[in-house]
Amino acid sequence: MTRLWLSVLAIIAVATALIGAPAAQPKEVVIGVLYPLSGNAAQVGIDCVNAVKLGAEIVNARHQLDVPLARGEGLPGLGGARIRVVVVDHQGKPDLGQAEAERLVTQEKVHALFGAYFSGVTQTIAQVAERNGVPHLNAESSSPALTERGLKWFFRTSPHDGHFSQAMFDFMRDLEKRRGMKIKSVAIMHEATQFGSDSAKVQEELARKAGYEVAVKITYRDKATSLDAEVARLKAANADVFLPSSYTNDAILFVRTAKKLDYSPKLLIAQNAGWTDPTFVKEMGADAEGHITRAPFALDMAAKKPMITQVNELFRKTGGRDISDAPARAFTGFMTLADAINRAGSTDPEAIRKALVATNIPPEQLIMPWTGVKFDEKGQNSGVRAILQQVQKGTYVTIYPFELAAADVVYPLPAWKDRK
Amino acid sequence: MGLVYALIAAGLSLIFGLMEIVNFAHGEMLMLAMFASFWTWALWGLDPLLSLPLTAGLLAALGWATYRGLVRFILDAPMLAQIFATFGLAVFLRSGAQALWGADFHLVKDPLVEGRLVAAGVFVGLPQLVASGGALLAFGLLYLFITRTETGLALQATAQDRQAASLMGIDTQRMFALGWAIGGACVGVAGGLLTTFFYVFPEVGAPFALLAYVAVALGGFGNVPATLAGGVVVGLVEVLGGLLFDPSLKLIGVFGLYLVVVLWRPQGLFGRF
Numbered sequence: 001m002t003r004l005w006l007s008v009l010a011i012i013a014v015a016t017a018l019i020g021a022p023a024a025q026p027k028e029v030v031i032g033v034l035y036p037l038s039g040n041a042a043q044v045g046i047d048c049v050n051a052v053k054l055g056a057e058i059v060n061a062r063h064q065l066d067v068p069l070a071r072g073e074g075l076p077g078l079g080g081a082r083i084r085v086v087v088v089d090h091q092g093k094p095d096l097g098q099a100e101a102e103r104l105v106t107q108e109k110v111h112a113l114f115g116a117y118f119s120g121v122t123q124t125i126a127q128v129a130e131r132n133g134v135p136h137l138n139a140e141s142s143s144p145a146l147t148e149r150g151l152k153w154f155f156r157t158s159p160h161d162g163h164f165s166q167a168m169f170d171f172m173r174d175l176e177k178r179r180g181m182k183i184k185s186v187a188i189m190h191e192a193t194q195f196g197s198d199s200a201k202v203q204e205e206l207a208r209k210a211g212y213e214v215a216v217k218i219t220y221r222d223k224a225t226s227l228d229a230e231v232a233r234l235k236a237a238n239a240d241v242f243l244p245s246s247y248t249n250d251a252i253l254f255v256r257t258a259k260k261l262d263y264s265p266k267l268l269i270a271q272n273a274g275w276t277d278p279t280f281v282k283e284m285g286a287d288a289e290g291h292i293t294r295a296p297f298a299l300d301m302a303a304k305k306p307m308i309t310q311v312n313e314l315f316r317k318t319g320g321r322d323i324s325d326a327p328a329r330a331f332t333g334f335m336t337l338a339d340a341i342n343r344a345g346s347t348d349p350e351a352i353r354k355a356l357v358a359t360n361i362p363p364e365q366l367i368m369p370w371t372g373v374k375f376d377e378k379g380q381n382s383g384v385r386a387i388l389q390q391v392q393k394g395t396y397v398t399i400y401p402f403e404l405a406a407a408d409v410v411y412p413l414p415a416w417k418d419r420k
Numbered sequence: 421m422g423l424v425y426a427l428i429a430a431g432l433s434l435i436f437g438l439m440e441i442v443n444f445a446h447g448e449m450l451m452l453a454m455f456a457s458f459w460t461w462a463l464w465g466l467d468p469l470l471s472l473p474l475t476a477g478l479l480a481a482l483g484w485a486t487y488r489g490l491v492r493f494i495l496d497a498p499m500l501a502q503i504f505a506t507f508g509l510a511v512f513l514r515s516g517a518q519a520l521w522g523a524d525f526h527l528v529k530d531p532l533v534e535g536r537l538v539a540a541g542v543f544v545g546l547p548q549l550v551a552s553g554g555a556l557l558a559f560g561l562l563y564l565f566i567t568r569t570e571t572g573l574a575l576q577a578t579a580q581d582r583q584a585a586s587l588m589g590i591d592t593q594r595m596f597a598l599g600w601a602i603g604g605a606c607v608g609v610a611g612g613l614l615t616t617f618f619y620v621f622p623e624v625g626a627p628f629a630l631l632a633y634v635a636v637a638l639g640g641f642g643n644v645p646a647t648l649a650g651g652v653v654v655g656l657v658e659v660l661g662g663l664l665f666d667p668s669l670k671l672i673g674v675f676g677l678y679l680v681v682v683l684w685r686p687q688g689l690f691g692r693f
Contacts, residue, residue, distance in 0.1 A: 038515070040623055042523030192668055219668035225627045229662020229670055252525055252619045260536055260545035260617070283527040283619070 027081040029341055031056075031334075032104030034097055034115030034125060037089035040223060040249050044277060044326050045117060048140070049087050050319040051327035052114065055334035056083045058314070066307050066365050068339040077342040086110060090121050097121035101128040111347040112137065112337060117326065119143035120194040126154045135340075135352045139333025140326050142272065143198040147380040153349075155356050155375055157333040159384035161199040161245075161271060164294040167386035168269045169206045171400045172241065179411060185215040187239035187265070189230060189254075191222040191246050199245040199271045215239035224250055227257045235263040245271035251280055255287050259416055266412035268292060269388070276325040281391055290413045292390045297328035297368055298398045300406050308367050328367060336361060336373050369404060422655020423555035426648045427610040428628055429635035430562060431483075431603030433647040436636070437579045438599040439495060444506040445486070447629025448513035449604060453479050453611025454620040455517060458526050461615075467532040468615040469550065476608035483604025487597045495596075517622040526620045533616065551613035558609045559648055562602070566644065575599060631658075634678045640688025649690065653677070 033052050035045035060082045063070040074080035086108050090097035097116055104110045105128060113129050113136040116122045122141040129136035130153050137155045138146065144162040146154065172183050186207050190196035200217060207214050216237035220230050231254070234242065242265035246254060251274025258264065268291045274280055275293035299322060302308040311331065315323040323331070336359060341347070344355035361373040363383075372383035388400035390409060397407045432446050443449075456475045457468040468475075486509065494505045533546045566572035578585040578595040586592045618624070631654055639650025654674055661673030681689060 038518060038523070038623075040621075042518065042622075043525075046523060219666065221668060221671060223627050225631065226658060229659050232663060248525060249619060249621070252527065256617060256619075260548070261543045262536065279525050283525055283529075285529060 027078060028084045029075065029078065029081050029112075029347055030108065030110045031083060031085050031337065032101070032108060032110035032113045032115075033085045033087045034090050034100060034104075034113065034121070035087070035117055036092040036121075037087075039092040041092055041117060041247055043279060044248070045089070047319055047321075047324065047327040048117060048330040051315065051323065051331040052085055052087075052334050054311075054315055054318055055331050055338065056085050057318075058335075059083050059338050063314075065310055067311070067335050067367070068361060068365055069335070069342060075338065075342040077345040078347070083338060083341075085114075090116055090118075090125075092118050092121065094118075094120045094124045098124035098128055101125040105129075105132045105134050110134070111349070112341065112352060114139070114334060114337060117141065118193065118195065119146060119198065122146060123194060126151055129153045133349050135337075135349060135356060137333055137337040137356070139331075139336075140329040141195070143194050144202060145194070145198050147378045150378055153353060155336075155379040155381075157336050157373055157381045157384075158329045159296050159386050160380065161195075162202050163384055164271060164386045165199065165202045165206050167294060167388060167400070168203075168243070169210050171269070171388055172212075172267075173210065174400070174402065175409060175411065183212060183240045183267075185213040185237075185239040186241045186243055187216045187218075187234050187237050188214060189218040189220065189234065189242070189244045189246070190271075191250060192219050193222060195247075195273065196222075196245040203243050203245075203271075212241075213239075220250070222247060222250055224253060227253050228261070230254075231257045231261045231263050234258075234265075235261060239265060241265060241267045241269060243269055243271065244275075246274045248274040248277040248280055251275055251277075252283065255284055259287060262416055264413050264415050268413060269294070272325065276389075276396070278321060278324045281394060281396070285394065286419055288391045289394075289419065290391060290410050292388055292399070292409075293396075294386055295325045295389050295396070296370070296384065296386060297325045298387055298389060298396065299323070300396065300398055301369055301404070305367065305369075311367050332366060332368055332373070422652040422658075423552040423559075423648075424610055424614060424651075425628070425631050425635050425654050426651020427555040427558055427606055427613075429632040429639070429647045429651050430559065430644055431606035432629075432632055433636045433639070433641060433644055434606070435599055435603045436641050437643065438575070439491075439582075439596055441491060441495075441502050442506070443603070444503065445510040445513060446603075446607065446632065447625025447627075448510045448517075449479060449482065449607045449625070450611050450614075450628055451517060451620075451622060451625035452482065452513060453608045454615045454618070454624060455521065456608070457612040457615040458528060458620045461528050462526075468528055468612045469532050469554075472554070472609060472612040475612040476605040479604040479608030479611070480601040481604070483600035483602070483607075484597050486604075487600035491596075491600065492593070514622050514625075521622070523622060528615055528620075531616045545617065547617040551616060554609065554613045558606065562606065563645060565602075571598070631674070634674060636688075637678060638681055638689055640690045643688070643690055646688060646690035650688070 035048050037045045059069045074082050088100045119141040122138050130151050139157050142161045144160040147156050188200050190200035218230050270293040272294050276295050312323045340355040344351040363372050370383045370385050373381050374383050376382045389396040390399045399405050399409045435443050453475050456478050457471050460466045460471040494502050533550050536543050536545045574590045575595050578592050635650035635654045639646035657673045658670050662670035
């Protein structure tokens with residue numbers, strides 16, 4: 001019996017080797033892509049995967065775009081090799097992300113890892129990459145700690161919550177000057193995974209530095225079924241500015257609960273995530289009016305950057321909706337990785353890592369409002385720029401920095417009874 | 421919230437009491453109920469409150485179908501097989517919902533009942549108030565049904581002793597199917613009520629089902645009125661725990677209470693066996 005099984009296994013092994021062999025014939029570069037495709041952030045993950053696929057498509061086929069590698073077919077540095085992506089679902093679970101990353105590296109033999117939205121999951125994947133010596137590019141996780149550890153194989157194109165929070169406090173200070181008003185206190189609410197906790201930590205520090213009192217700091221568990229107690233606390237604290245860090249479902253529940261309990265701060269500045277999910281504005285309608293969120297990407301800057309419109313058109317074909325913040329960042333990150341592999345001229349991990357370190361993409365080749373992509377010694381892109389957007393008449397409008405603003409800030413937030 | 425938890429838990433409790441099967445797909449049935457009331461609203465503009473009977477009926481049919489199509493075959497199977505079967509159903513329903521309707525969040529806009537009541541500085545959302553009232557009403561009906569009607573008594577008899585009941589001429593197969601249908605209807609009502617103020621998406625069921633399990637265990641397995649008490653306790657502990665202590669610790673209160681009760685009275689606060 002055992003012998004029978006062994007022979008069956010042998011046949012399978014030979015068969016897969018035979019099937020595998022011709023596929024490896026035209027040289028290709030394999031990139032392991034990890035996103036949450038089920039679970040609470042499934043839609044964001046699906047959008048990001050669509051952006052990554054679009055990125056691979058742009059590299060592999062000829063396109064009249066200014067992004068890197070669009071005008072040729074494949075990667076010229078590797079003799080026209082194609083990019084193949086292996087997409088896996090980590091369900092938003094750090095342990096699963098780790099296991100899948102291991103599998104991608106050992107079984108699928110990927111040349112680089114890419115992902116994974118949730119900071120908590122990105123962290124475990126980064127460890128796998130570090131251990132195995134595989135380059136890992138992350139495009140949207142915002143926990144500052146990720147690049148503070150000094151990992152050798154980890155690179156991040158997106159701004160982190162340190163940059164974002166700095167922009168928020170700069171904005172508050174500038175707004176004080178502009179409107180001649182005074183902000184005294186802030187309230188912080190954050191979900192308890194790595195993203196929320198690190199974001200709140202930075203905000204608390206910055207508030208202290210800026211001389212604002214932190215009236216209350218609330219931690220809650222994500223996927224909450226009720227936020228009544230949390231909102232009641234916020235209402236009691238009655239701070240001038242409210243700074244939430246929440247993913248989409250909790251953000252929706254928060255706004256509904258705030259409406260129910262009549263809580264409206266004068267200013268709401270959100271740490272992205274839930275607040276930039278296009279679903280959030282679509283579903284909340286007038287209830288989200290006036291909310292401000294940090295964002296590294298803005299569709300309304302298309303007037304200044306026509307390429308945004310071109311990429312958006314292509315994205316709509318696969319994604320079925322407008323490109324939004326998270327997929328735009330995924331797209332930019334993926335193009336950066338492709339560009340580095342191309343310059344490396346081989347799939348050798350050390351060569352790719354060296355090429356990533358030497359990355360220098362000018363702003364004209366980006367769909368982001370950044371000054372370029374260039375990694376510092378910690379693997380963090382130093383060309384990032386954070387912007388703030390406000391929901392005005394149902395869409396995101398850039399309001400800060402003031403020189404990029406498309407509209408003026410609405411301040412203060414209207415009270416619930418004055419809405420609609 | 422407690423009353424809604426209780427109503428979700430009621431269906432679970434009923435099914436367990438009847439045939440000692442824990443329905444792991446309960447949260448997913450709740451999710452389907454919420455999607456059902458969302459779609460009746462999105463397609464025909466019918467408010468979730470008005471479509472309640474429809475949702476309840478649909479879910480009752482689903483419960484019945486689940487019994488006829490799946491549970492019937494695993495009644496006498498080992499515990500592990502029963503867990504796998506209902507758990508598998510849960511995964512199937514969840515993934516099916518995502519495949520059909522996408523992973524996006526949906527909300528019912530401009531519901532029939534909106535706004536809030538302010539009494540002595542306490543804010544109560546009207547949709548929540550209506551949901552509580554609706555849950556209480558459904559509970560009352562359920563209670564009357566199982567204690568006052570012949571079918572209800574037959575249902576209880578089946579729960580107490582399957583063989584004795586069938587000897588008395590009760591069609592236990594029919595009773596089981598009925599139990600699943602009623603369980604489904606409870607979830608249907610709860611889902612419809614929730615949809616008036618909660619978002620809908622494929623993974624919405626799990627956190628609610630978890631609290632429902634706690635409510636069932638607190639009250640006592642198989643005891644429907646006790647489940648009501650259990651649900652209310654869970655809801656109260658959740659809110660009070662968040663207000664008095666740190667909100668991040670509010671579920672510690674719920675699950676801590678659960679542990680204490682399970683250790684001290686494994687049969688639940690009001691359990692018989």
